[in-house]
Amino acid sequence: MHATARAAMRSVVGPGHFRETDGELVPYSRDATPLFHARPDAVVFPADTAEVAAVLDIATRYAVPVIPRGAGSNLCAATVASRGGVVLVLTRLNQILEIAPAELLVRIQPGVTSAALADAAARDNLLWAPDPGSRTVATIGGTIATNAGGLRGLKYGVTRDYVLGLEAVLPTGEVIRTGGRLHKDVAGYDLTRLLTGSEGTLAVITEATLALRPAPATAGTGVAYFPDLAAAGRAVTAIIAAGILPATLEFLDRSCVRAVEDFARLGLRTDAGALLLFGDDGESDTVARALERMSDVCTAHHALDVTTAAEVAQAEALLAARRCALPALSRLGELTILEDATVPRPRIAEMVDRIDAIGAHHGVTIATFGHAGDGNLHPTCVVKSQDDADTIARAESAFADIFAAAIDLGGTITGEHGVGAAKLPYLTMQLGADQITLLRRLKTAFDPAGILNPGKLGS
Amino acid sequence: MHATARAAMRSVVGPGHFRETDGELVPYSRDATPLFHARPDAVVFPADTAEVAAVLDIATRYAVPVIPRGAGSNLCAATVASRGGVVLVLTRLNQILEIAPAELLVRIQPGVTSAALADAAARDNLLWAPDPGSRTVATIGGTIATNAGGLRGLKYGVTRDYVLGLEAVLPTGEVIRTGGRLHKDVAGYDLTRLLTGSEGTLAVITEATLALRPAPATAGTGVAYFPDLAAAGRAVTAIIAAGILPATLEFLDRSCVRAVEDFARLGLRTDAGALLLFGDDGESDTVARALERMSDVCTAHHALDVTTAAEVAQAEALLAARRCALPALSRLGELTILEDATVPRPRIAEMVDRIDAIGAHHGVTIATFGHAGDGNLHPTCVVKSQDDADTIARAESAFADIFAAAIDLGGTITGEHGVGAAKLPYLTMQLGADQITLLRRLKTAFDPAGILNPGKLGS
Numbered sequence A, B: 001m002h003a004t005a006r007a008a009m010r011s012v013v014g015p016g017h018f019r020e021t022d023g024e025l026v027p028y029s030r031d032a033t034p035l036f037h038a039r040p041d042a043v044v045f046p047a048d049t050a051e052v053a054a055v056l057d058i059a060t061r062y063a064v065p066v067i068p069r070g071a072g073s074n075l076c077a078a079t080v081a082s083r084g085g086v087v088l089v090l091t092r093l094n095q096i097l098e099i100a101p102a103e104l105l106v107r108i109q110p111g112v113t114s115a116a117l118a119d120a121a122a123r124d125n126l127l128w129a130p131d132p133g134s135r136t137v138a139t140i141g142g143t144i145a146t147n148a149g150g151l152r153g154l155k156y157g158v159t160r161d162y163v164l165g166l167e168a169v170l171p172t173g174e175v176i177r178t179g180g181r182l183h184k185d186v187a188g189y190d191l192t193r194l195l196t197g198s199e200g201t202l203a204v205i206t207e208a209t210l211a212l213r214p215a216p217a218t219a220g221t222g223v224a225y226f227p228d229l230a231a232a233g234r235a236v237t238a239i240i241a242a243g244i245l246p247a248t249l250e251f252l253d254r255s256c257v258r259a260v261e262d263f264a265r266l267g268l269r270t271d272a273g274a275l276l277l278f279g280d281d282g283e284s285d286t287v288a289r290a291l292e293r294m295s296d297v298c299t300a301h302h303a304l305d306v307t308t309a310a311e312v313a314q315a316e317a318l319l320a321a322r323r324c325a326l327p328a329l330s331r332l333g334e335l336t337i338l339e340d341a342t343v344p345r346p347r348i349a350e351m352v353d354r355i356d357a358i359g360a361h362h363g364v365t366i367a368t369f370g371h372a373g374d375g376n377l378h379p380t381c382v383v384k385s386q387d388d389a390d391t392i393a394r395a396e397s398a399f400a401d402i403f404a405a406a407i408d409l410g411g412t413i414t415g416e417h418g419v420g421a422a423k424l425p426y427l428t429m430q431l432g433a434d435q436i437t438l439l440r441r442l443k444t445a446f447d448p449a450g451i452l453n454p455g456k457l458g459s
Helices: A003-013 A022-028 A049-062 A114-123 A140-145 A191-195 A229-241 A254-264 A284-300 A312-323 A325-330 A345-362 A389-408 A424-431 A433-446 B003-013 B022-028 B049-062 B114-123 B140-145 B191-195 B229-241 B254-264 B284-300 B312-323 B325-330 B345-362 B389-408 B424-431 B433-446
Strands: A042-044 A066-069 A086-089 A096-100 A105-108 A163-169 A175-179 A204-211 A218-226 A248-253 A274-282 A305-308 A335-338 A366-371 A376-383 B042-044 B066-069 B086-089 B096-100 B105-108 B163-169 B175-179 B204-211 B218-226 B248-253 B274-282 B305-308 B335-338 B366-371 B376-383
Touching: A003 A042, A003 A049, A022 A042, A049 A066, A049 A086, A049 A163, A049 A204, A066 A140, A066 A204, A096 A114, A105 A114, A114 A140, A140 A204, A163 A191, A175 A191, A175 B433, A191 B191, A191 B433, A218 A229, A218 A284, A218 A312, A229 A248, A229 A274, A229 A284, A229 A345, A248 A254, A248 A312, A254 A274, A254 A312, A254 A325, A254 A366, A274 A284, A274 A312, A284 A305, A312 A325, A325 A335, A325 A376, A335 A389, A345 A366, A345 A376, A345 A389, A376 A389, A389 A424, A424 A433, A433 B175, A433 B191, A433 B433, B003 B042, B003 B049, B022 B042, B049 B066, B049 B086, B049 B163, B049 B204, B066 B140, B066 B204, B096 B114, B105 B114, B114 B140, B140 B204, B163 B191, B175 B191, B218 B229, B218 B284, B218 B312, B229 B248, B229 B274, B229 B284, B229 B345, B248 B254, B248 B312, B254 B274, B254 B312, B254 B325, B254 B366, B274 B284, B274 B312, B284 B305, B312 B325, B325 B335, B325 B376, B335 B389, B345 B366, B345 B376, B345 B389, B376 B389, B389 B424, B424 B433
Parallel strands: A042 A086, A066 A086, B042 B086, B066 B086
Antiparallel strands: A096 A105, A105 A204, A163 A175, A163 A204, A218 A274, A218 A305, A248 A274, A248 A366, A335 A376, A366 A376, B096 B105, B105 B204, B163 B175, B163 B204, B218 B274, B218 B305, B248 B274, B248 B366, B335 B376, B366 B376
């Protein structure tokens, strides 16, 4: 990195917010993705939009890669400095600027965490619907940049469905405002949605206007055990076919249930092949009716055992079982490789069978949990030792096969985690060469100098 | 248009599907937008994706403008051949390819009408949610290309929220497939949403995969009369603030109510200043409760009179009153100029006052109806004679002021109708020069030769 660029950026943010020593760079050399790391040349912490614009302007002039980042909790190596440069950390832009209950919206800076936004909305009896697993640490900027999903996708959609407007800084330093406070606005190309999920490769989001919903009056959850995941998958298809679109439809396979029970002692039944969590929210009689109907469908589809939680506290405990699937599995080894291949809902059972066969073929154990209602599976491989290169290589081969299987079944290599550096090698298989060429032209339209998060989406 | 290009296109679609005589060109010289017309050089009716691709390939090679179009029911001159060229009519691609109830989706060609899709979905007890006023004639291709809204936007969103995947032909002839059958899919930039609302300027949509919803069990509607639109606007704000997100919140001002009653004899009260329709759908007890709560809010906010429809047939009659607002107004003169300036919901009353003042200033009468729940207003000016150039000029000046007022109140020049040729002169005022430059670069990334719908969005 050019010394003049370094000095200019330091001068923009102030010496206290420009880090460049080895010790300061280490925490920003990786994100939550295992196996990917690269040391940046510097880390800058701008205070506001003007400082972001100034940093980007310098970066474009001196051809310095800039990697925008919040908490770095993404799982696709989207914020690793693959080609060096400057990690641009947006956590100082951490204000909720406005909550407007009459308009069901919030105006917010990118550094606020998803959980903090949800808490603030709840105080006004409003719901921030997107609910990624990393919600307590993930920032809203990253939530938008990855179009994060989560546990409520089936009923409430994903982050994209809640982004009304953005302020963003182009790599060349111009500040644009897309969309606004309206649910209906068709003035111009939909840059709001194009920036959502663009993984920090097109522009840096410095403010967002997000839609909230009225908070549901109550919520309820049930649990059903099945002989295997395929049977649970058939029950999920039957629930949707019955015209129910519930807030929660999550499943865990036997390995996950056992890991969770070992970890959290929730009293789960560990002899079944699969656990299905189902739940809904809304007015209490509607919720009760939905739970009863889903219970009946599970029973009709050979559930071994079905119970519903009569109280919110019990329902929360059941959801906690799902939320701790990843930490529970992670305890089993030094390295946890978590993926999110996604297939059409009716193909879940088939996909689960394929994952099992692929794991067996490569000699690795793959546990699967995920958002059954979305067909969004999280096959997970835990490797005992970080130094076991052979097992890691076999796990990577297995996941390559899993991506191919997802595409073959009409699905995607990534339902909610993103492409980043981790999935870029598989993207052509998903989109085809013509579309990849088009993505590159789009990237260039935003970022002619190619400074924003190079080596990721659009490269 | 080059004779070789003409011959090549004729050969692609066959002589029966290539039109070039004066009489054949007249119907394709305008769309539903008053005051805009331009004669194309030819009209082609391709049979399938391959023919679309072949036509575009020829057009790019010979620099022939191509204007994709369905029914031409858009209201922003998005399908007028402003720079000549070929109108590419997609009505022969008119098949519903697949309805998959277990996946809540439909795969469909662009030439099917919105109403035909809704009917087909209803036969499987499913709902096609987007509900534009032009639904009986508008094609799905145009619905997607304009990101059409409609009467159910507040609860159900707009077309964008239902587009899962697209097959589209790039201006250079390549066929791409974006998205797919999944609600969660983050593999690549969100081209699905970028093409949605791009008004035929980036690519030609040849197939779409669209999300359906379980059909609601029942629906109910109520009507409240208010002293003026501002009072109705305050009631709307109070309904949302009470945590209700209903399927219907539509209003008509006094001029509209009188025109509708003259036209349709529905027994509407014509002495009030405004009529508010409110309604919801879902399970019957939920709907009854929502209607009761909305009635109470209207009464508390000085409604002159509130009634709810006990039966679906009565509810349909009330919605018909809203649906016939435009035809009823259109009877009053030869020329109807309909706009869709949109403002944040709490600013509705203020915007209505501004519209009245602007109309008075320019000496034109402007009637207003629209989607109150979205802040999406349709101020409408009826001109008695098409030849009254003076009144038309004053109406156009009034609308320019209305757009400026919408922006000033934090709104948009177009909530759901689109930009087309009609609003392009106002777009810089909305988006700023930097964003306009970016839109042009985006357009070029898709369409280097600039052949697709030139003179519209992205120009």
